Amino acid sequence: MLKLATWNVNSLAVRLPQLLDWLAANPVDALVLQETKLTDDKFPHAELAAAGYQAQWFGQKTYNGVALLTRTESTDIVRNIPGFADEQARVIAGTLGQTELGPVRVIGCYFPNGQAPGSDKFAYKMGWLNALEAWLRDELAQHPQLVLMGDFNIAPTDADVYDPVGWKDQIHCTVEERAHFQQLLDLGFVDAFRQFEQPPKPWSWWDYRNLAFRKNQGLRIDHILTSTVLTPRLQACTIDKAPRKNERPSDHAPVIVTLA
DNA sequence: ATGTCGGATCTCATCCGA
Numbered sequence: 001m002l003k004l005a006t007w008n009v010n011s012l013a014v015r016l017p018q019l020l021d022w023l024a025a026n027p028v029d030a031l032v033l034q035e036t037k038l039t040d041d042k043f044p045h046a047e048l049a050a051a052g053y054q055a056q057w058f059g060q061k062t063y064n065g066v067a068l069l070t071r072t073e074s075t076d077i078v079r080n081i082p083g084f085a086d087e088q089a090r091v092i093a094g095t096l097g098q099t100e101l102g103p104v105r106v107i108g109c110y111f112p113n114g115q116a117p118g119s120d121k122f123a124y125k126m127g128w129l130n131a132l133e134a135w136l137r138d139e140l141a142q143h144p145q146l147v148l149m150g151d152f153n154i155a156p157t158d159a160d161v162y163d164p165v166g167w168k169d170q171i172h173c174t175v176e177e178r179a180h181f182q183q184l185l186d187l188g189f190v191d192a193f194r195q196f197e198q199p200p201k202p203w204s205w206w207d208y209r210n211l212a213f214r215k216n217q218g219l220r221i222d223h224i225l226t227s228t229v230l231t232p233r234l235q236a237c238t239i240d241k242a243p244r245k246n247e248r249p250s251d252h253a254p255v256i257v258t259l260a
Numbered sequence: 261a262t263g264t265c266g267g268a269t270c271t272c273a274t275c276c277g278a
Contacts (some may be wrong), residue, residue, distance in 0.1 A: 008263075010278085011265090011266055011267075013266090014265095014266070015265095016262090021269095035266095037266075037267070061268085062267055062276090063267085063277070074270095113277075115277085150262090204271080207265095207278090208263095208264035208265045209261090209263050210261080210263055210264085211263085213268065248265090250265095251265075251278080
């Protein structure tokens with residue numbers, strides 16, 4: 001059994017105790033983190049090592065920042081998209097060489113938010129997605145067993161939005177973003193979460209504002225895409241809402257996939 | 261409800277980004 005997970009922690013400095021609690025309760029083989037918001041010198045590798053996790057990290061001041069935590073060694077680490085000049089730390093990839101399934105390549109991503117359609121940040125998101133897709137073609141060719149997971153900042157369909165009418169053409173829900181999500185699938189991935197029957201309103205993110213979590217007004221924007229050769233290996237894919245119920249939660253919940 | 265967080269700087273208040 002191989003368990004992989006993704007979690008946007010919205011500041012690892014704040015969320016480290018919750019992360020350690022979560023790993024103790026959910027001893028996954030690998031976890032990718034987004035929005036660590038830490039420079040590399042501040043990354044809490046010793047605390048994670050004490051909890052049984054090796055780490056690879058790629059951070060910056062104030063914003064973004066990603067990490068790959070693994071119980072066994074990960075190799076061939078890549079930070080950001082090769083050939084795509086980017087000041088923002090959004091991607092970390094590594095290979096788990098010793099799994100029961102053979103080598104599995106894991107790519108953790110913090111997709112750009114995009115702010116609003118038509119904005120400069122939206123244009124950056126589109127350029128970043130194009131670069132990601134070009135790179136993934138190579139990655140898939142080299143690593144047939146590939147898992148792409150993270151905070152995509154895209155709600156793929158109206159079924160992933162609590163109020164599809166209100167959110168129509170809004171950021172995370174635009175036609176352009178959804179076309180990119182489909183483009184990612186067309187490269188040779190499946191949305192692991194949608195391979196299984198799921199509870200109603202399966203959101204992964206709730207705005208801090210407006211009592212959104214209490215009212216269960218959320219979006220499913222955190223995803224795990226597994227390459228098609230892994231489809232027969234999929235056992236489960238779930239969103240763990242428990243950490244969102246903490247007193248000082250991240251606005252995102254972890255997503256977990258089980259392969260065997 | 262431009263309603264809450266987290267981080268940084270303009271630090272005991274306000275900004276930016278999400």
